[in-house]
Amino acid sequence: MSESAGHALxxxxxxxxxxxxxxxxxxAVIGAALMAAVDEIVFHQxxxxxxxxxRSTPAVGLVSDGLLHTAELLGLVAGFVLYADLRRRDxxxxxxxxxxxxxxLGGFQLFDGIVDHKVLRLHQVRYGVDLLVYDLVWNGAALxxxxxxxxxxxRARRRASS
Amino acid sequence: MVIAATALLAAAAYLAGGTRLRLRGDAWPxxxxxxxxxxxxxxxxxxxxxxxGGPFTAHMAQHLVMAMIAPVLVVLARPLTLLxxxxxxxxxxxxxxxxxxxxxxxxxxxxxxxxxxxxxxxxLYRTSLFASLHHQPLLHAAVHTHVVVSxxxxxxxxxxxxxxxHRWNLTWRATALLAAGTAHxxxxxxxxxxxxxxxxxxTTDLHTGAQLMYYGGDLVELALAAIIAVQWYTTTxxxxxxxxxxxxx
Numbered sequence: 001m002s003e004s005a006g007h008a009l010x011x012x013x014x015x016x017x018x019x020x021x022x023x024x025x026x027x028a029v030i031g032a033a034l035m036a037a038v039d040e041i042v043f044h045q046x047x048x049x050x051x052x053x054x055r056s057t058p059a060v061g062l063v064s065d066g067l068l069h070t071a072e073l074l075g076l077v078a079g080f081v082l083y084a085d086l087r088r089r090d091x092x093x094x095x096x097x098x099x100x101x102x103x104x105l106g107g108f109q110l111f112d113g114i115v116d117h118k119v120l121r122l123h124q125v126r127y128g129v130d131l132l133v134y135d136l137v138w139n140g141a142a143l144x145x146x147x148x149x150x151x152x153x154x155r156a157r158r159r160a161s162s
Numbered sequence: 163m164v165i166a167a168t169a170l171l172a173a174a175a176y177l178a179g180g181t182r183l184r185l186r187g188d189a190w191p192x193x194x195x196x197x198x199x200x201x202x203x204x205x206x207x208x209x210x211x212x213x214x215g216g217p218f219t220a221h222m223a224q225h226l227v228m229a230m231i232a233p234v235l236v237v238l239a240r241p242l243t244l245l246x247x248x249x250x251x252x253x254x255x256x257x258x259x260x261x262x263x264x265x266x267x268x269x270x271x272x273x274x275x276x277x278x279x280x281x282x283x284x285x286l287y288r289t290s291l292f293a294s295l296h297h298q299p300l301l302h303a304a305v306h307t308h309v310v311v312s313x314x315x316x317x318x319x320x321x322x323x324x325x326x327x328h329r330w331n332l333t334w335r336a337t338a339l340l341a342a343g344t345a346h347x348x349x350x351x352x353x354x355x356x357x358x359x360x361x362x363x364x365t366t367d368l369h370t371g372a373q374l375m376y377y378g379g380d381l382v383e384l385a386l387a388a389i390i391a392v393q394w395y396t397t398t399x400x401x402x403x404x405x406x407x408x409x410x411x
Contacts (some may be wrong), residue, residue, distance in 0.1 A: 052372075053351050063344070069343075069344075070340050070344045073343065078387070
């Protein structure tokens with residue numbers, strides 16, 4: 001890369017070719033943070049289905065929501081800078097990265113649908129409607145994304161080992 | 163008034179310092195001048211100018227600017243570095259001694275800075291302090307000063323762009339930012355549900371103010387996270403270049 005200033009990387013360079021595990025984790029962080037951003041922008045702001053604050057939220061839910069919300073923001077920044085670092089080091093494993101992205105998207109969606117909406121009762125998907133359908137679609141979409149992630153991860157691992 | 167005047171004086175002093183460095187032939191990026199001036203200008207505007215919305219929303223907009231936006235702009239401009247470079251030898255030694263003193267080292271410990279900043283906010287909005295501000299101008303001025311100073315301290319501690327004796331590592335700074343962001347978000351949602359004790363704002367005003375606090379806080383947290391991330395990226399980049407150039411080839 002350019003900053004190595006003319007020092008061509010010899011075959012015995014200390015850095016491994018790609019870092020599949022790191023690629024997967026970094027992209028999973030980006031995926032989770034992106035899904036959180038979609039949730040915030042689409043469902044809270046544009047559709048206004050979710051409520052900013054649902055009065056049935058217990059204190060523990062409020063704290064967990066604050067923590068998760070801040071972690072998403074920091075995760076978004078950290079994910080992108082770590083991704084840039086992988087690219088800079090030529091260490092990105094694309095197949096694992098895609099798998100990680102889908103696992104992150106689905107994982108966050110499922111966590112939001114089960115823990116935030118149901119266990120902690122932060123808010124519901126939508127108000128004044130039959131919730132069951134919305135919950136099923138929400139969590140179904142999460143499972144579908146997770147399934148895509150798992151298939152991609154298995155394929156990436158198989159391809160890497162062959 | 164005093165804070166606004168101090169801010170404008172600081173901006174003038176900063177510009178003079180930057181110009182002096184450049185006339186001397188030293189490099190001092192102009193965007194830093196712009197950042198510092200903008201930081202001081204928004205701070206002065208927040209204190210003197212008209213603000214939007216109902217009383218609580220206007221108050222929240224003012225605090226957002228004073229405690230979060232202005233400090234980020236000021237800290238990005240590395241005022242301490244500039245001071246150390248333009249001051250004559252004797253005052254420079256004194257300033258360096260202060261910057262390297264034990265109290266300064268303790269104060270810029272990121273978790274402590276976070277507690278001082280967010281702890282003050284919780285006291286302000288969750289005790290009768292907020293209600294009593296209206297009758298006590300001195301107390302009001304003290305709270306304003308605390309908001310600005312603790313905001314600057316927290317931003318300074320988390321970003322660590324200026325030279326101090328002890329450089330707290332990334333984990334401390336990121337954890338402090340995470341904890342402070344959480345406390346900020348929880349406080350904003352708590353305010354949405356219940357106003358500060360002893361006050362009566364309209365529901366719309368309260369809700370707008372609380373959401374402004376929540377989402378405004380998000381934007382500033384993103385900016386702080388980006389500053390830390392870029393710092394990490396450049397530092398690791400330099401370390402990598404050094405490592406690669408040592409590889410025999």
